[in-house]
Amino acid sequence: MEWELLGIILAGMVAFTCYFFKIPLPLPVANTSKDIREDRFDILRGFSMIGIVMIHIHSYFQFFHPADSQIIQSTLFFSNLARFSVPIFILTSAIFLRKKHGYWTSKLNHLIIPYVVFSILGYLIKYKDYQLFEFFEFLLLGKVFTPFYFVPLLLQFYMLFFIFDSVFTNEKWQDSLLLLAFLTNFGSNIGIFDSILPKQYHAISILNYIFFFVLGIRIGKNQIENTQVLQRTKYIFSVYLVVFIVLLIINSFIFEYDLKNHHTIYPIFMMIFFWNYLNQFNRRVTKILCFIGNQSLYIFLLHPFIIHFMHSVDPYIFGGPTLGYFFTLVLNVGIPSFAAFIIQKGKFLYQSHRLT
Template sequence: MSTRYEKFDILRGFAIIGVVLIHITAPLATEGKVLAVLVNQISRFAVPVFFFLSGWGLTIAESYAKSDGYWDFLKARFLSVFPQYIVWNFIYLAYSDVWSSQNLMEVLKAFLLGTIYNHLYFVPVILVLYVFYPLLLKVANKFGVLLSLFITMISQLSDVWIQHEYFYMNKNILNWIFYFIFGMWFARNFKEKVQHLQKYKFFIWIGLVLSMSLVLLTPFLVGDLFDFNLVLASTRPTVIFYSTMLVLLMIVTPFDYQKINKVLLKLSKYSFYIYLSHYLFLSIWRDVYATLGWDWNTLLYIVFSFVLVMGVSYVVGVFMRKAEKKIGL
């Protein structure tokens, strides 16, 4: 079957919108701004969806089977993300001036963990998943999906008590492994799964409403009991439920909005570039906003910041992709 499924490309477009909104609203959400909390939480499907689509995409395209062995597969996967990761690490290093406060070993450790800037953890985690992909492929069955779900839930819950430098929240691969394996499993007999799900539209809608309600209400119900960053985070069992329902909803629901789809497909095409670059432009915008002493209402700030940051990041992504093609990447 075709390795393209337009609904998932559209979903990727939604996911990159979600990532940008999460980072725009995060400081306001931690201050307890209600609108910011709601936007932040409703966007929490974003990173889980990226991991799901990564596992699904590799498997539906039979990337490993079509490669000339493990090292050829790994080379292709690393070349698809690692050069950009290196470039943007240096850019964020220059912007944040980390060099002046950390020694070389600390900088190298931050590079390996993806902690030079808040969002860069995604690349080291996905690269580790690529390394173990052939092994994960062998266990990407129903039992493997359920086992990975259990592991991810336990891992996420353990963040409440265990705050290890290398295995905490976003940096912990176990907090994401379910989504990747679920995507791999879903790619197998994909057409049959899509057809089968059509029978359950009503239950998927109910599941989405319930899961979204849980995600939205959590900060208000238990925000005073735990670290508020944990309460807001994407690494929560309720987000697993919510993200899964959203993926299933995308499959069973027609999405025939040509103009909107066109925009989402454009964002999807350059989503990785937007992901890497957007935090730089958001940080610069925050500096300008603070320097000018502005105090906009929450809605205006979110909307203007989103249009500005997404627009600049998209344009930069287009130019970066053109540059990569010229040098043969």
């Protein structure tokens, strides 16, 4: 419960301010009526992908230097700061979700097949005693590499939407469904369903992220962006970001709380904050973030291989703890990004050759 307390405090402050100043909550706008994809969602995914790497780097440093409390607390702070990442991935995956022809064909080609291929390679590399039953268990539960749990989790949401799309897209029920999803998500976070669900299922339980999925579907229906609301909330959320950073420093350096991925409030706060400021980012930076977000699946599947092999190398050899941290971050984002670029370039050249 203690790791939810930070979000409850933050939500209370934001709710009070929005109510006092009569400011509606400025959720992002999908503009699904346009033919052009909204780049800002890919940029959000780019931030989230970098955040996922930061979470894993904390474990990497903890593996080699658990007694170096100052460094571990610092990497814990960056890990906690990045805990919005997985919920944002779930949310942005739901925004453009539509039940249409080729629904599962697209999921098979762009998600399932790459996941199976990388899981086979990962299992052969990481484990010594190969067992077919164990491999299928790891595949279904996303346990070949720890981060792989995200794929079975996402597939469950895709299946849920495919079966109940008429429920999720019904405008009459959207407010009630969102409230129910929030209460379910929060209840799951504090362990209400732990004794009911199988223990092995806890890591990929959709109840941990159901609120973000339903909210993503809701955002996918938003068409009009109120620029006045965005301008007014920009400064409010900037102030609260400073407050939150202070609270996060206290939690990370004094209490040493390791926040969970399925925090119910913090990801929404960070999404709104980023959304308000994305247009002010340097164009080259946003282009890089957009590419990382757009190719996040390949980066997500390749990064665990890199961090796995790096566990045989002390991060301090890269120039000490500070340089070692940034070098590790660059390697784990840069190498998969470069691989994704080569793959996309190869696809483009192949298609161009076929047309000629």
